Amino acid sequence: MFNPYLPYPVRIAEIITETEDKNLKTFKFVFLNPEDEEKFSYTPGQFAELSIAGKGEIPIGIASSPTEKGFILFTINKVGLVTNHLHAMKVGDIMGIRGPLGNWYPWELMEGKNVVIIGGGFAFTTLRSSIVYMLHPDNRLKFKEIHVIYGARSPGMLLYREELAAWERRDDIHMHITVDATKDPGWKYNVGFVPTITEKKAPQGDENTYGIICGPPIMIKFTQPVLDKLGYSHDHIIMSLENRMKCGIGMCGRCNIGKEFVCKDGPVFTLSQLSAMPKEY
């Protein structure tokens, strides 16, 4: 019987410090057994349990896109026992990955539509996966206009800065990068909170436009009324939730919101689905 608790062994191939506070690092993992990479076939929006023998597991959104072969990426904030240990690990160290887990952004539904991505802080990981996926030559024609509104506290807190700059230069994606505040005279993008920039830059909502929002609760709280004003219906607003998890497969009982498990029935829900659920997240 397939054992969903058994991680695939991986090696840390690269570690990139993403932010100026050094609390966010991107880890590139390579599967020890090449056949495991095929078994780990994922879709943007899914997550995995990163497993460190002797420490435990953490559920983290997959930051790489399935169009990127030979490795997988996770960007990890230093918070608790496992992430603190992980931040001290070195290239070449062995650990495990279990998944892919959960559902994904509704790619089939979004085909032929405009996609507006709204992200804040370090919740940009599965959004990076989504952007890389949509921009891939095999996929770009499947989507109409792509807008990205991404904000962080300061320029040094933005994730994937080189890629953001490269996307800025493209003409098939509208980038709206913003920071809460900056004294950097060389900063040539937006200044302001994500809800404000969304109000200014996001296209009007209609049948053919989907918004994907990921960010801290405070950002979501103030962005939602903006999207309402712009005319986004609640089944066109897509969100990804987080909760404490252990099993990741809907069995251990802790991550439920009402009858839905964030790990198995989520993490992706539409706003209209969320409004039928208790506000317990």
Added chain:
Amino acid sequence: MKWIKIEKKDFNRGLSALAKAYRLLGPVKKEKAHAFEALNEGQTPDFDFFNTHLSPKFLVQPQSEILFEYSLDEGKEDHHILKEIQKDLLPRLVVGIRPCDAAALLLVRRNFDASKYRDPFWVGAYESLTLFGLACGAPCATCFCTTAGGGPFNEAGLDALLVDAGDYFLVRPITEKGEGALKTAGWENAVDEKTALDIVTLLKTAAESRITSTVETDHLKNQSTVALYDAPFWEDVSFSCINCGTCTYVCPTCWCFDIQDECFGYSGVRMRNWDSCMYPLFTLHGSGHNPRGTKLHRVRQRFMHKLKYYVDKYDDGIQCVGCGRCIQSCPVNIDIRKVCKLMNSHPDPSTVCPV
């Protein structure tokens, strides 16, 4: 419907025969209460009990269970790689499990043996079991199985049902597994069906009539989840709760667990332990945020899960078999029957006139 008669004086001989093919488990009298334990050679299970203090769910989901092992010694080739361990899945036979506890395993099975994922540890342990149920002749005052989807003579989840008829047992084989085990025991004395059924029906009716305690569940499905969640009575229900978690540990249908790593020197294991929705750590985020940060949240979660979320998720009855253990063990007398009544009769806010 086949019925077999076992004279009580022949019971031990059958058990000895079974002990050669299975590991036998049954209710045993301990200091204060009965418990399910392995039966030693020649040991007779003690059937003079109501419900065991702890449910036999630990036979399938042990309170603590090793899932994987690993080495942290970097000198070893496979260091830091989790390895599956050899699980002991030899056939086990439980004699004298109560129908409610067997039915509970069926409810829990939906969680562990689901369409997308199967939990190999739970499923493996469950499939290694053969369950000989013991019909309840004298239920407790806190039993309410008859309104919780079961009954004292319920056969769901059992491989055979034993009915105590005085000097002898009447046994009904339910599954092939059960039939095979009865053969192994040498219990093959089939009796006239009608006579057996007359006796069993009489005993069953008497047992059922002794269960006067009930729950009302008929409106739960139609209730709005959000309205129940926001109902004002949770403040009152949770007021006296001390979040001790006893209800979840004694409950045969509570399955929540935690996964932890434990190391000694270079060797380590990943294990899982019973956990409880009564504890704040159960849902605490790394950021410090806790979606179920107050005891009201946690008490509500336990009852909503059992009486509403489960009902909706599986489009079936409640996640409770009416064994009454939580009512007996709760140190502050929180009573699931009362909470169920509050939930079942909660008025739909849209139909209530504002005062």
